Amino acid sequence: MPNPTAAMLVIGDEILSGRTKDTNTNHLACALTAAGIDLKEARVVSDEHDHIVDAVRALSARYDHVFTSGGIGPTHDDITADAVGAAFGADVGVRDDARDLLAAHYAEQGKEFNDARKRMARIPDGATLIDNPVSIAPGFSIGNVHVMAGVPKVFHAMVATVIATLSGGKPLLSETLRVFIGEGDIAGPLGALADGNPDISLGSYPFQIDGVFGSNIVARGTDPVRLKSVIEQLAKALGVEHK
């Protein structure tokens, strides 16, 4: 059975202007790979309602799970809850359980639970809350879409919570052979090996260090014995040693 599939949707002008570097996609990619869920696509879209709705619908229809990051804070540019609600045709309003969590949190901190903060309790009808152990304001899951905060520390905690509830396939393992040979000399033997071993995905990722060309050749699959065997065959074909 093939692994379940997933997509990431990063919401935020600050990524597209270059001001902020997105690190959440890489974090999610690593967590999904370890859980046996294949991340098949990632998108970054701007803080525009229609654009978010379109992306949520497209990804939700195409993949088993969709993870979003960003746009669930209290300010006017936080429009993710409304857009995701719209994508599912769900009304969005302040929900009692989310409001109670936040009210208790701000009471404890001696801060006013004002209208802006109440915005963070706006959740689409029918959604399930995702716990936020860092700063309380919850994420939510609706359909196959998991809506999480953009702040990396919060995103990481929410990803851990959500992934624990999903059933993955076999974790994808990898074995790497690092060679100081130009890709043009690797391509022939590598292609032959890829043809002969359809259960293993073989990729070549070239680098250049101080003018010397090389490549990390990565074999990916779910069977560690097969991975080791294919990498050893490749090392032999290229005349290099594999430790």
Added chain:
Amino acid sequence: MPNPTAAMLVIGDEILSGRTKDTNTNHLACALTAAGIDLKEARVVSDEHDHIVDAVRALSARYDHVFTSGGIGPTHDDITADAVGAAFGADVGVRDDARDLLAAHYAEQGKEFNDARKRMARIPDGATLIDNPVSIAPGFSIGNVHVMAGVPKVFHAMVATVIATLSGGKPLLSETLRVFIGEGDIAGPLGALADGNPDISLGSYPFQIDGVFGSNIVARGTDPVRLKSVIEQLAKALGVEHK
């Protein structure tokens, strides 16, 4: 006149598995912002022909310019040229000028110009080559799609070449106010200011440092005087100093 729009398409399983961190999107975002071109969307897709073709068609139809990164090397998993060609209905074959560049390069290096390396001279009909001063194998532009290497050093060089040929709008400038106030207390004054200044885009990007909450509030626009004025109004409304 609004700025021209652009999208980024990163092609590569290694990004989606989490093994490699994509830095090219951030590089392109910064370069486009400086050139007055608005990056509106970024996507990462896997090394699958149909998936690349779909993404190229969708982004090419929606935005003024599309930049791709990855999949133009000599190995079997380098399928970008064929996929982009297919998206435009263009045949893809070894082109004389690209082949001559590569042949001269490998002759100089005393390396065999084998079939794998000749693959890098496969260019869709009607495309224009993009110079590669680092490792010679060219990128290409076809229609509004600019196809570039994934290796960051080569990608950077190609981006510089391509952007110099595009006419942008006014560069997007930004002014930041960093405050140690929770977003929930910022949201009210910030929202009012956003409503009253439609020519300025205002975003709030929260952070947490050693348990203290704060936010970088970024005003973006093309007029530096207006930016300064809006940020000063905001500082006053929040009761903080702006240096």
